[in-house]
Amino acid sequence: MASRYDRAITVFSPDGHLFQVEYAQEAVKKGSTAVGIRGTNIVVLGVEKKSVAKLQDERTVRKICALDDHVCMAFAGLTADARVVINRARVECQSHKLTVEDSVTVEYITRFIATLKQKYTQSNGRRPFGISALIVGFDDGGIPRLYQTDPSGTYHAWKANAIGRSAKTVREFLEKNYTEDAISNDDDTIKLAIRALLEVVQSGGKNIELAIIRRNQPLKMFSAKEIELQVSEIEKEKEEAEKKKSKKTG
Amino acid sequence: MALLEVCGAPRAWAAPAAAAAAGSARGSDPGHYGFSARAPELAVPRGMQPTEFLQSFGGDQERNVQIEMAHGTTTLAFKFQHGVIVAVDSRATAGTYIASTRTNKVIEINPYLLGTMSGSAADCQYWERLLAKECRLYYLRNGERISVSAASKLLTNMVSQYRGMGLSMGSMICGWDKKGPGLYYVNENGIRLSGDMFSTGSGNSYAYGVLDSGYRPDLSPEEAYDLGRRAIVQATHRDSYSGGVVNMYHMKEDGWVKVESKDVSDMLYQYREASQ
Numbered sequence: 001m002a003s004r005y006d007r008a009i010t011v012f013s014p015d016g017h018l019f020q021v022e023y024a025q026e027a028v029k030k031g032s033t034a035v036g037i038r039g040t041n042i043v044v045l046g047v048e049k050k051s052v053a054k055l056q057d058e059r060t061v062r063k064i065c066a067l068d069d070h071v072c073m074a075f076a077g078l079t080a081d082a083r084v085v086i087n088r089a090r091v092e093c094q095s096h097k098l099t100v101e102d103s104v105t106v107e108y109i110t111r112f113i114a115t116l117k118q119k120y121t122q123s124n125g126r127r128p129f130g131i132s133a134l135i136v137g138f139d140d141g142g143i144p145r146l147y148q149t150d151p152s153g154t155y156h157a158w159k160a161n162a163i164g165r166s167a168k169t170v171r172e173f174l175e176k177n178y179t180e181d182a183i184s185n186d187d188d189t190i191k192l193a194i195r196a197l198l199e200v201v202q203s204g205g206k207n208i209e210l211a212i213i214r215r216n217q218p219l220k221m222f223s224a225k226e227i228e229l230q231v232s233e234i235e236k237e238k239e240e241a242e243k244k245k246s247k248k249t250g
Numbered sequence: 251m252a253l254l255e256v257c258g259a260p261r262a263w264a265a266p267a268a269a270a271a272a273g274s275a276r277g278s279d280p281g282h283y284g285f286s287a288r289a290p291e292l293a294v295p296r297g298m299q300p301t302e303f304l305q306s307f308g309g310d311q312e313r314n315v316q317i318e319m320a321h322g323t324t325t326l327a328f329k330f331q332h333g334v335i336v337a338v339d340s341r342a343t344a345g346t347y348i349a350s351t352r353t354n355k356v357i358e359i360n361p362y363l364l365g366t367m368s369g370s371a372a373d374c375q376y377w378e379r380l381l382a383k384e385c386r387l388y389y390l391r392n393g394e395r396i397s398v399s400a401a402s403k404l405l406t407n408m409v410s411q412y413r414g415m416g417l418s419m420g421s422m423i424c425g426w427d428k429k430g431p432g433l434y435y436v437n438e439n440g441i442r443l444s445g446d447m448f449s450t451g452s453g454n455s456y457a458y459g460v461l462d463s464g465y466r467p468d469l470s471p472e473e474a475y476d477l478g479r480r481a482i483v484q485a486t487h488r489d490s491y492s493g494g495v496v497n498m499y500h501m502k503e504d505g506w507v508k509v510e511s512k513d514v515s516d517m518l519y520q521y522r523e524a525s526q
Contacts (some may be wrong), residue, residue: 099400099407100397100400100403101397101399102397102404103398105392140428166398
């Protein structure tokens with residue numbers, strides 16, 4: 001039955017599904033994991049880096065992209081689709097600045113991306129974008145924001161979220177560990193993001209890419225060394241926590 | 251948006267997106283002005299070349315018939331420590347005929363935005379009402395009021411498309427937004443200036459004379475009202491295209507208030523008696 005209703009996406013199935021949109025969401029679930037966390041003075045984006053071939057130049061694979069000085073996004077799904085969306089979003093950020101003389105708010109650019117995605121679910125001859133995006137940044141008043149969009153064109157604000165391959169596992173980890181304490185300072189927020197990714201990423205820090213935006217500062221991509229540093233600190237903390245536990249029981 | 255159209259190439263590239271978004275508007279061409287600001291079209295009759303027509307009648311050429319677009323009015327606005335004062339006259343002229351002594355030359359866009367009008371009454375009223383529509387849509391879409399700089403930018407962008415085609419509009423957009431009091435001067439040539447004091451219209455030189463001699467940023471509200479009132483009254487005294495009443499508004503942090511609407515001849519006699 002499904003096959004008859006997934007040709008042209010402008011057609012609803014009898015039970016109200018847009019199958020192409022749902023298939024797009026499946027494509028997203030195949031993409032590598034991305035996690036976003038909204039702290040008090042910092043927003044963090046982390047992605048799982050797929051291991052690159054030996055001869056490939058690592059630096060050309062970038063899953064975290066700046067949309068403007070104060071907004072950046074990570075995605076899960078089809079990289080080529082993401083490129084198109086990111087490009088349109090970047091033009092819109094500057095267009096907004098040109099017309100309104102103010103930088104975009106994170107909500108505005110999220111709404112723009114979501115509207116763009118929705119347009120592609122309602123025209124013939126085109127398929128939806130196969131990406132979900134996590135958009136983070138600070139608004140004019142210094143308020144941190146995190147939004148998530150999906151291929152259907154809906155968007156929601158989140159305190160912390162994950163998209164892509166093992167999104168469920170990561171989200172459960174975040175639900176357990178996202179507390180006021182955990183985000184009380186920048187360092188802890190960064191560690192929370194890395195710990196969340198370490199749950200699902202094989203071979204640890206090597207396969208993690210991290211970016212942060214602090215209030216009134218531009219996007220900062222972490223180098224491999226800085227990530228290794230954080231990972232080793234996390235492992236140390238884990239060891240100490242285990243030692244304490246064994247002391248209590250032993 | 252703006253940049254996409256300015257870049258030129260996207261006309262063809264974005265065509266499928268625009269066609270999909272605007273339905274079949276581009277394809278079927280309704281033959282009349284569509285009021286969407288998304289795909290702004292020029293409301294010019296087909297086959298007409300207004301720019302060339304006007305250039306042949308204006309400019310520096312020696313001709314018996316010259317079309318000169320003059321802004322017959324006096325309007326002024328200035329910022330001071332307590333906000334922005336806006337004062338306008340109320341005379342509408344058609345050549346030497348006084349069409350109205352009580353025109354309203356200030357459009358109340360929203361409780362935090364005012365627009366003044368000088369030049370062609372039709373142009374001002376139309377474009378500023380269109381601006382009011384766009385400001386309202388901005389508020390509905392974004393959940394917060396449009397800034398003064400954005401509102402003036404929208405007006406400039408709308409009007410710049412008709413540059414050289416005979417529009418006549420000199421407007422001051424005044425308001426109070428997140429960045430504080432705002433005052434912008436916009437006109438049909440596409441100029442958009444932010445400033446502390448502007449006066450437009452045929453009587454502006456007289457108004458500037460009074461304003462410049464009496465202005466201080468630390469005026470009290472009463473002193474500011476008196477300054478604005480005096481400037482308009484003196485301008486109406488010497489400029490034949492200005493007269494009627496002084497309509498004065500005060501833009502404060504919590505919105506504008508209409509201060510007064512005083513007849514200029516009454517005021518002139520009062521000033522004369524006071525000085526004698």
